[in-house]
Amino acid sequence: MAKTLHETPSVTKGRDVTATQTKTPESPKELREMSSGRGAAGDRIFSGAALAAGVLILVALVAVAVFLVVQALPAFVAPQSQIANGQGFWPYIFPLVVGTVIAAAIALLIATPISIGVALFISHYAPRRLAQILGYVIDLLAAIPSVIFGAWGISFLAPALVPGYTWLSNALGWIPIFAGPPSATGKTLLTASIVLAVMVIPIITSVCREIFLQTPKLHEEAALALGATRWEMIRMTVLPFARPGIISAVMLGLGRALGETMAVALVLSSGPLIASLIRSGNQTIAAEIALNFPEASGLSLNTLIAAGLVLFLFTLAVNILARWVISRHKEFSGAN
Amino acid sequence: MSKRIDVKDLNVYYGNFLAVEGVSINIAPRSVTAFIGPSGCGKSTFLRTLNRMHEVIPNARVEGEVLLDGDNLYAPGVDPVAVRSHVGMVFQRPNPFPTMSIRDNVLAGVKLNGGRLSRSEAQEIVESSLLGANLWNEVKDRLDKPGSGLSGGQQQRLCIARAIAVKPDVILMDEPCSALDPISTLAVEDLINELKEQYTVVIVTHNMQQAARVSDKTAFFNIAGTGKPGKLIEYAETATIFNNPKEKATEDYVSGRFG
Numbered sequence: 001m002a003k004t005l006h007e008t009p010s011v012t013k014g015r016d017v018t019a020t021q022t023k024t025p026e027s028p029k030e031l032r033e034m035s036s037g038r039g040a041a042g043d044r045i046f047s048g049a050a051l052a053a054g055v056l057i058l059v060a061l062v063a064v065a066v067f068l069v070v071q072a073l074p075a076f077v078a079p080q081s082q083i084a085n086g087q088g089f090w091p092y093i094f095p096l097v098v099g100t101v102i103a104a105a106i107a108l109l110i111a112t113p114i115s116i117g118v119a120l121f122i123s124h125y126a127p128r129r130l131a132q133i134l135g136y137v138i139d140l141l142a143a144i145p146s147v148i149f150g151a152w153g154i155s156f157l158a159p160a161l162v163p164g165y166t167w168l169s170n171a172l173g174w175i176p177i178f179a180g181p182p183s184a185t186g187k188t189l190l191t192a193s194i195v196l197a198v199m200v201i202p203i204i205t206s207v208c209r210e211i212f213l214q215t216p217k218l219h220e221e222a223a224l225a226l227g228a229t230r231w232e233m234i235r236m237t238v239l240p241f242a243r244p245g246i247i248s249a250v251m252l253g254l255g256r257a258l259g260e261t262m263a264v265a266l267v268l269s270s271g272p273l274i275a276s277l278i279r280s281g282n283q284t285i286a287a288e289i290a291l292n293f294p295e296a297s298g299l300s301l302n303t304l305i306a307a308g309l310v311l312f313l314f315t316l317a318v319n320i321l322a323r324w325v326i327s328r329h330k331e332f333s334g335a336n
Numbered sequence: 337m338s339k340r341i342d343v344k345d346l347n348v349y350y351g352n353f354l355a356v357e358g359v360s361i362n363i364a365p366r367s368v369t370a371f372i373g374p375s376g377c378g379k380s381t382f383l384r385t386l387n388r389m390h391e392v393i394p395n396a397r398v399e400g401e402v403l404l405d406g407d408n409l410y411a412p413g414v415d416p417v418a419v420r421s422h423v424g425m426v427f428q429r430p431n432p433f434p435t436m437s438i439r440d441n442v443l444a445g446v447k448l449n450g451g452r453l454s455r456s457e458a459q460e461i462v463e464s465s466l467l468g469a470n471l472w473n474e475v476k477d478r479l480d481k482p483g484s485g486l487s488g489g490q491q492q493r494l495c496i497a498r499a500i501a502v503k504p505d506v507i508l509m510d511e512p513c514s515a516l517d518p519i520s521t522l523a524v525e526d527l528i529n530e531l532k533e534q535y536t537v538v539i540v541t542h543n544m545q546q547a548a549r550v551s552d553k554t555a556f557f558n559i560a561g562t563g564k565p566g567k568l569i570e571y572a573e574t575a576t577i578f579n580n581p582k583e584k585a586t587e588d589y590v591s592g593r594f595g
Contacts, residue, residue: 128394218431222495225389226445226502227421236444240435 065312072306074299083303092303093285093310095273100284100311103189103264104257106277107196112250115201119208124234135209142202150266153195158186158267165190165278176275183280187269190277192284195263200253207252211245212238244326251322258315261286285311338365338536339405339422339505341386346400347565348381348390356382357565359400361555368528368537370547370574373557373589378566379540382557383508386538387423388416404505421445424499428511430491432483432498439479441494442466445502461501469497470527489520496527500535507531509539513546525550544590548578556586 080088118138122131162184169180182188215238223233239246264287271281289304296304341363348356356378363369371379384390385398388409402409409419424445432441442462446453453461462479466472471493475486483494492512499507509528513521528550531537541547547554554577559566570577570586581587 216431218427218429219433221389221392221425221427222431222433222498223444224392225387225420225425225427226448226498227417228445228448229417232448236433236448240433243435 068305068309068312071302072309074302075306078299078302082299084300089303089306093307096283096285096288096307097310097314098273099189099282100258100286100314102277102282103193103196103284104254106190106193107200107257108250108254110194110197111200111204111253114197115204115249115253116208116246118201118205119212120234120238122205122209123212124230124238135206138202138205138209142206146199146260146262147266149195149199150263153191153263153267154187157195158188158191160186161191161194162186168278177277179276179279182278183269185269185280187267187280188278189268189282192264192268193277195267196257196260199260199263200256203256204249204253207249208242208246211242211249215241247322247326251319254318255315258311258318259286261290265290337503337505338534340365341506341536341538342401342403342406343386344401344403346382346385346398346402348378348385348398349396350393351395354565356385357567359568361568361571363536363538363553365536366532366534367552368532368539368550370551370554371538371540371557372542372544372547372554373566373569374559375542376562376566377557377559379555379557380510381566382568383510383538383540384425386506386508387425388419389425391416421448421502422504423506423508424502424504426492426495426499426507426509426512429515430488430495432486432491432494434482434484436483437480438475438483438486438494441483442497442501445498448502465497465501466494468500468530469493470523470530471497487520489516489523492516492520492524493527496524496531500531504535506536506538509537511540511542514542521546544578548574554578556581556583556589558585558589 075083075089083089084092118134122134122138126134162182165182165186165188168178169182172178173180219237219241220233223236228236264284268283268287269280270283270287270291273283274281285307289307292300293304341361343359343361343363346356346359347354359382371383373379381390386402386409390396390398398410400410404422408414409423432438433444436444439458439462442465443453443458446458446461463472463476466475471490474490475494483491486494492515496507496512513524516524525546528537528539532552539547539550551574553572554574555571556569556577557566558569570581570583572581577586578590581590587593
């Protein structure tokens with residue numbers, strides 16, 4: 001006991017001496033020698049490494065931001081008639097932003113409830129064996145490259161959805177988002193959103209599962225002892241406890257959905273911004289960049305990078321908003 | 337409101353492991369009964385079988401009967417959720433819901449069992465429960481603040497208020513003071529004395545002075561060795577257990593000659 005105290009440099013010298021006096025009679029000289037030992041060096045190395053890792057992230061972020069701003073600048077300062085076939089930058093980017101937001105929003109709308117449900121099933125309902133297997137499957141799903149999801153989207157999902165789209169346009173065609181005529185190939189923004197949803201489900205699910213499992217047993221038992229059913233217990237303790245975590249998980253999923261390129265580029269038959277989700281048309285920023293980047297040069301390249309900058313800022317804004325939402329409820333978070 | 341508990345030949349198993357064997361005990365209404373015994377002797381496990389909280393652990397099961405005024409808690413078709421709204425529980429560590437205000441903590445169980453409440457009904461329950469838990473004067477000005485902002489002793493009394501708000505027949509307490517300082521402990525012990533006017537109170541404690549101070553009757557549990565089941569050794573008036581026990585094991589334990 002006394003020995004470990006000596007080796008811990010964070011313990012103040014005064015306390016060290018008291019500990020020694022009560023445990024073993026050693027001279028202060030020995031204490032000083034031992035204080036600069038292995039433990040102190042390890043501590044310094046670790047704190048240095050941690051600092052370096054933290055700084056590295058900031059540097060990378062700043063580097064990306066600087067690159068984007070510098071490369072995008074020409075698109076903002078050049079005469080707007082030269083940009084995007086004379087459209088000007090803002091008229092060019094606006095439909096892309098809207099398309100991106102709609103695709104990501106629909107994806108999250110589909111993925112969030114499913115993910116929370118699956119995560120709850122794994123953490124609180126499934127027998128342990130089944131939960132383990134399901135956990136592995138979900139993690140595996142997260143590891144599938146997006147091009148595979150894209151290929152699945154075009155070759156299977158899009159054709160499979162065509163009858164559904166036909167039905168939607170007949171039955172609910174009076175709602176602008178389901179206005180016909182529906183795409184004959186099924187390569188629509190809604191299909192792309194569903195593919196995105198499938199891609200973000202594993203991310204949101206595995207983060208949520210980890211957080212649900214961390215709900216203190218103490219609180220779960222408190223709810224059960226009051227006569228709560230399992231679902232009531234989850235509503236009283238697990239979900240409120242996990243709330244900030246669920247928001248973080250959804251933000252992670254949103255980041256993926258906003259930035260996903262390959263799957264959208266493959267699945268969506270792009271075109272100008274339209275309200276209908278079941279006709280071909282619409283485009284997202286990331287897919288637009290990917291599709292046009294190979295042939296871009298000069299100002300059109302700057303324009304695409306500027307589009308990337310817009311996506312970057314948008315994602316940043318969403319994340320800041322999420323942080324703010326989480327921090328607003330800090331007092332009731334259970335962390336205190 | 338207060339009911340008697342009669343336990344007949346209760347065995348508790350975790351899977352195939354027999355944790356508690358052959359407990360029979362009769363607990364009178366409007367009394368405080370203390371369970372004492374060394375760690376691992378099954379007293380907490382047994383306590384949890386009185387409101388079926390042991391079922392939270394997978395594979396835990398019981399044989400035998402627990403009668404609450406004659407109704408078997410383990411009869412077929414009895415829902416453990418219903419049992420727990422009649423037999424409340426207070427835990428070792430204070431566990432108010434951290435995401436709820438003091439008011440919502442008190443009302444948590446009531447809302448589960450009763451559904452909708454008018455504002456005045458809710459206020460009445462909050463006030464009477466907090467008064468009943470000797471906490472009203474300390475928190476009446478901050479009912480909308482989080483329950484987790486209170487001191488440990490106050491949190492524990494909040495948990496007691498939450499338990500009595502659902503008007504149970506029995507209150508089980510699993511070492512309710514072991515995480516509290518002596519002054520908070522005294523406050524909770526005073527409260528236990530008041531609670532027995534209305535409820536059947538069963539308390540597990542490691543603190544023998546506490547058992548002597550608060551309880552009318554005391555049950556001593558013991559275990560023959562690791563891997564052996566816990567058993568009820570002796571159950572009698574508290575004064576008898578501490579001054580004139582029948583069993584040698586009880587005498588050794590209460591006089592500190594144990595182990």
